[in-house]
Amino acid sequence: MTLAVLRCNNLVFKYASSGFELRIPEFSMQAGDTVFLEGDSGSGKSTLLNLIAGVLLPQSGHVSLMGQNLSTLSASQCDSLRVDHIGFLFQQFNLLSYLSVLDNVTLPCKFSKRRKQNALMQAGTVQQSAERLLNALGMGKYLNQSVSTLSVGQQQRVAAARALIGQPDLIIADEPTSALDAGHQAQFVQLLLAQAAEQNTAVLLVSHDPGLAQHCAKRQHMGQWQA
Numbered sequence: 001m002t003l004a005v006l007r008c009n010n011l012v013f014k015y016a017s018s019g020f021e022l023r024i025p026e027f028s029m030q031a032g033d034t035v036f037l038e039g040d041s042g043s044g045k046s047t048l049l050n051l052i053a054g055v056l057l058p059q060s061g062h063v064s065l066m067g068q069n070l071s072t073l074s075a076s077q078c079d080s081l082r083v084d085h086i087g088f089l090f091q092q093f094n095l096l097s098y099l100s101v102l103d104n105v106t107l108p109c110k111f112s113k114r115r116k117q118n119a120l121m122q123a124g125t126v127q128q129s130a131e132r133l134l135n136a137l138g139m140g141k142y143l144n145q146s147v148s149t150l151s152v153g154q155q156q157r158v159a160a161a162r163a164l165i166g167q168p169d170l171i172i173a174d175e176p177t178s179a180l181d182a183g184h185q186a187q188f189v190q191l192l193l194a195q196a197a198e199q200n201t202a203v204l205l206v207s208h209d210p211g212l213a214q215h216c217a218k219r220q221h222m223g224q225w226q227a
């Protein structure tokens with residue numbers, strides 16, 4: 001049996017201050033899976049992403065990433081596991097404005113030996129691996145440009161390349177298209193998923209736009225867990 005990238009079992013998490021409780025009996029993702037996660041505002045999507053990233057720990061049940069139960073790890077072990085295996089893509093990009101496009105994309109390889117080794121195996125150098133991704137995402141002309149001079153759509157492609165570099169097992173994409181205009185949203189998601197598929201990276205795509213669900217193989221509604 002192949003190892004699941006992500007496995008959540010009998011998860012129960014409650015915020016003491018607000019009393020909001022999230023219960024997830026079972027949720028798992030295999031290598032290369034694409035899941036569209038949807039739910040009303042306040043239904044707990046961000047809370048679930050924080051549990052998957054190990055930023056929050058459940059009161060009971062467990063989250064395993066590549067077979068490792070996050071609740072059994074120290075904070076630094078959890079940080080290493082996260083950067084080794086997860087690429088993050090957020091609504092606000094979180095790019096470093098004083099760095100070039102190329103330097104933003106190669107950043108995860110500075111924090112993760114595993115991502116660096118994977119990048120070296122995919123291309124001769126980490127820079128070449130970043131260039132390959134940026135070319136595939138239509139950003140090959142902007143390698144040495146400062147990210148602060150790019151359009152919103154271009155910055156989101158740089159953020160996508162950064163999430164993809166070094167072949168993480170999972171990309172968590174949290175509302176990655178909300179800053180893009182309608183015409184570019186589907187195109188961006190298709191590009192992201194095509195590159196992820198090429199390297200067998202699973203993608204958990206969180207969005208309020210149900211139109212994007214068609215690009216993912218599976219669809220999960222937060223409400224299905226609360227029923």
Ligand SMILES: Nc1ncnc2c1ncn2[C@@H]1O[C@H](COP(=O)(O)OP(=O)(O)OP(=O)(O)O)[C@@H](O)[C@H]1O
Nearest residue numbers: 015017018020039040041042043044045046047048
């Ligand atoms: N740090 C916190 N402390 C206490 N309660 C919180 C905290 N963060 C979120 N909540 C509550 O938990 C519930 C779920 O919030 P969460 O942000 O996970 O929902 P969401 O589905 O991501 O919402 P949105 O789509 O609006 O981003 C909400 O009722 C929220 O008020």
